[in-house]
Amino acid sequence: xxxxxxxxxxDDARAPVAPFVRLERVDKAxxxxxxxxxxxxxxxxxxxxxxxxxxxxxxxxxKSTLMMMVSGLISASAGRIEIRGNxxxxxxxxxxxxxxxxxxxxxxTILDNVMLQIDVRGLSRRDYEPKARALLxxxxxxxxxxxxxxxxxxxxxxxxxxxxxxxxxxxxxLMDEPFGALDALTREQMxxxxxxxxxxxxxxxxxxxxxxxxxxFLADRVIVMSPRPGRIATEIRIDLPRPRKLAIRETAxxxxxxxxxxxxxxxxxxxxxx
Amino acid sequence: MSLDITNQPDASxxxxxxAREAPPAVYAIAAMIVLLLVWEGFxxxxxxxxxxxxxxxxxxxxxxxxxxxxxxxxxxxxxxFLLGFGLAIVVGLPLGALIVFARPIRLAVYPLLVAFQTIxxxxxxxxxxxxxxAGMTSKVLIAFAISFFPIVIDTVxxxxxxxxxxxxxxxxxxxxxxxxxxxxxxxxxxxAIFGGLKVASTLAVVGAIVxxxxxxxxxxxxxxxxxxxxxxTRLVFACVVMLTVLGTAFYGLxxxxxxxxxxxxxxxxxQEGLGNDH
Numbered sequence: 001x002x003x004x005x006x007x008x009x010x011d012d013a014r015a016p017v018a019p020f021v022r023l024e025r026v027d028k029a030x031x032x033x034x035x036x037x038x039x040x041x042x043x044x045x046x047x048x049x050x051x052x053x054x055x056x057x058x059x060x061x062x063k064s065t066l067m068m069m070v071s072g073l074i075s076a077s078a079g080r081i082e083i084r085g086n087x088x089x090x091x092x093x094x095x096x097x098x099x100x101x102x103x104x105x106x107x108x109t110i111l112d113n114v115m116l117q118i119d120v121r122g123l124s125r126r127d128y129e130p131k132a133r134a135l136l137x138x139x140x141x142x143x144x145x146x147x148x149x150x151x152x153x154x155x156x157x158x159x160x161x162x163x164x165x166x167x168x169x170x171x172x173x174l175m176d177e178p179f180g181a182l183d184a185l186t187r188e189q190m191x192x193x194x195x196x197x198x199x200x201x202x203x204x205x206x207x208x209x210x211x212x213x214x215x216x217f218l219a220d221r222v223i224v225m226s227p228r229p230g231r232i233a234t235e236i237r238i239d240l241p242r243p244r245k246l247a248i249r250e251t252a253x254x255x256x257x258x259x260x261x262x263x264x265x266x267x268x269x270x271x272x273x274x
Numbered sequence: 275m276s277l278d279i280t281n282q283p284d285a286s287x288x289x290x291x292x293a294r295e296a297p298p299a300v301y302a303i304a305a306m307i308v309l310l311l312v313w314e315g316f317x318x319x320x321x322x323x324x325x326x327x328x329x330x331x332x333x334x335x336x337x338x339x340x341x342x343x344x345x346x347x348x349x350x351x352x353x354x355f356l357l358g359f360g361l362a363i364v365v366g367l368p369l370g371a372l373i374v375f376a377r378p379i380r381l382a383v384y385p386l387l388v389a390f391q392t393i394x395x396x397x398x399x400x401x402x403x404x405x406x407x408a409g410m411t412s413k414v415l416i417a418f419a420i421s422f423f424p425i426v427i428d429t430v431x432x433x434x435x436x437x438x439x440x441x442x443x444x445x446x447x448x449x450x451x452x453x454x455x456x457x458x459x460x461x462x463x464x465x466a467i468f469g470g471l472k473v474a475s476t477l478a479v480v481g482a483i484v485x486x487x488x489x490x491x492x493x494x495x496x497x498x499x500x501x502x503x504x505x506x507t508r509l510v511f512a513c514v515v516m517l518t519v520l521g522t523a524f525y526g527l528x529x530x531x532x533x534x535x536x537x538x539x540x541x542x543x544x545q546e547g548l549g550n551d552h
Contacts, residue, residue, distance in 0.1 A: 073442050093448040103439040107461050107536070120447040120457055 018085065019046035020172065020204045021070055026079035028065050039065045041229035043079070049171075050202045054215035055223045056261060058270055062230030063208045064176050070206060071095060071174055083172070092172070093121075096165025100177040102157040104149040110136065111145035114163045121168065128167060135163040139193060155186035159193070166197070173205045180210065188246060191217055195243060212265075213249055216240075216257045224264045234264050328508040333515060336508040343497070344516050350493040352520055354410055354482040358417020362474055366422045367467070370429025387426065395420040395481065399488045408489040417481030421474035428470025432463025468532040475528055479521045494520075 028040040039062035047053050055063045068074045069081055072088040081088040096117075104113045114132040118125055136142060139159040149157055158178060165173060178194075179187040191214060198205060198218075209215050215222045219238050226233045236257060240248060248254050265271050310330045316322065317329035324332055337344060372379045399416050406412040436458045444454050486495025494513045501509035 068442070071442075071446055073445055091445050091448065093446060095446055097443055097446050099439040099443070101437060101439050103437060103443050105440070105458070105461070107464075116444075116457065117447055120444055120449050120453055 017048050020049040020084060021047040022082040024080040026069060026081060027077045028062065028069060029077045038229035041231045043232055045223065045232065047204060047206060049204055052198060052205045052207065052218060052220045053223060054207045054209060054219035055225060056209055056212060056215040057225030057230060058227050059210070061225045061227050063225050066230065067174050067176050067206055067208050071097060094170050095172045095174060096170040098161050098165050098175045098178040100180045102161040104157055104160055106149050109146050109148055110141065110160055113149065113160055114167050117164050117168050123168065132163065132167050135166055139163060155182050155190065158182065158190065171204060173203050175205065176208045177210065179214070194218065199243060212258055212261045216254065217244060217249065222261065224261055227268055236260055325505055325507050328511055332508050333511045336512040337515060340509060340512060344512060347492060347494045347497045348516050348520060351482050351486065351495065354413040354485065354493065355417045355478040357414040358481055359421055359475060359478040361414065361418040362422035362425050362478065366425030367429055370426045371433060373430050374433040391423045396484050399484050402485070403489045408491065413482050413485030413490070416485040417478040420481035421478040424470045424473040424477070428466045429463065432466030433459050435466060436462040464536045468528065468536060471528050472525060475524050476521060479517065479524070
């Protein structure tokens with residue numbers, strides 16, 4: 001196994017790096033049927049450039065809301081969100097987003113779904129089409145460029161949406177339960193694929209998931225959120241060498257990380273054992 | 275990277291057709307021929323008065339005999355419902371968009387629209403004629419009034435059908451409201467809009483005929499009344515055949531257009547993904 005030789009930005013306390021994303025006392029409240037409902041409560045979090053941060057938490061804990069606020073697509077009720085030192089008050093566009101639903105456009109071919117990113121931004125198709133084709137090839141979809149989304153399986157569709165999120169080479173990747181709708185086997189493959197791509201490109205990633213093992217397997221840092229209103233309950237630094245193999249899940253140290261997250265969940269009264 | 279793609283769709287290979295199965299159209303044509311033969315036999319051997327029910331052969335003879343007249347009347351009626359339908363599109367699509375995107379208009383117009391729709395248009399057709407005269411305008415407007423509602427409603431449904439994730443995604447690419455509309459909302463709305471157009475197309479024909487029934491001096495609806503007054507049942511049926519042909523051609527034209535514009539949607543609805551994992 002190849003050991004990650006690059007000094008981790010997270011660990012190097014002597015050279016403080018300006019955070020890429022900074023959340024400061026961020027709240028989000030919704031009004032529903034006259035009642036004010038707090039979804040996110042006082043979240044403060046820094047994400048460093050090139051860092052892979054997973055957020056894991058129970059359903060409805062506001063982790064998706066948190067991601068949407070980072071993207072600037074919804075606004076915070078209180079607090080500040082900065083990216084590269086700039087306040088986020090409008091959608092942040094140097095980003096690739098992957099949702100649980102692949103959100104492919106059924107009327108566009110696979111290639112054109114990836115190229116949507118280029119078309120909407122008004123970039124040159126000529127410049128980016130080779131890149132789109134290369135990405136599709138990299139995720140095993142060479143030969144499917146002219147197919148339509150309904151001709152592909154769920155895993156293949158989600159790979160297309162991954163290419164769409166990467167084709168314009170964004171600085172930030174936001175992923176909201178991207179593999180949540182896939183079967184276990186496809187999901188593991190997608191985890192490996194994502195790790196592979198991340199090791200090549202080292203983008204800053206905010207990855208939202210329900211899955212404890214997935215959060216640990218991929219991340220430099222796992223943030224555990226409490227049930228609603230979502231607060232940061234605990235933060236676990238994952239010191240595992242990369243590239244990580246699936247078998248790493250069977251190691252004692254991986255088991256320790258899993259136990260930490262599980263115990264935190266059980267402290268919330270979740271995962272009740274009878 | 276190892277990826278397992280076991281389910282490669284193969285577009286080069288057409289769906290297997292069993293050798294003994296006839297093309298679909300054959301069934302419909304055969305059924306129609308049988309129906310016409312039964313009808314012909316029933317009239318001939320049952321000694322049915324041609325005043326009550328002419329035989330298909332008699333109707334065909336009437337069509338041949340009055341072909342120029344029928345053609346002239348068809349042009350009139352077709353112009354009426356095409357103009358009415360065109361007007362319904364011109365008014366219905368933007369109105370549907372306004373209802374979706376402009377809240378004040380939605381709140382003000384939607385109840386009115388529903389109330390308007392519950393008025394039986396045939397009952398107010400005479401008023402249109404009083405206002406606009408017995409000429410073509412009143413027929414066009416009746417065809418419009420009867421056909422624009424489904425276009426509005428289906429435009430509204432269609433423009434609301436895009437998934438929120440898709441819209442968020444496109445906005446994260448820096449898209450303005452106009453670009454969201456162009457790249458997502460409008461193409462997503464097309465299948466519903468075409469559904470509305472198809473319903474509206476048949477209603478527009480009804481509207482034109484209703485208008486001609488109230489007061490007219492030309493058109494297939496007018497000819498039906500005249501022929502009926504002369505007890506020329508064969509000509510009445512000939513008119514009905516012409517109307518059916520017109521209506522079918524009109525509907526077919528919209529379907530062809532739909533296939534050209536929203537081919538992908540239609541196939542998406544009929545075809546399941548090959549997914550082993552969803």
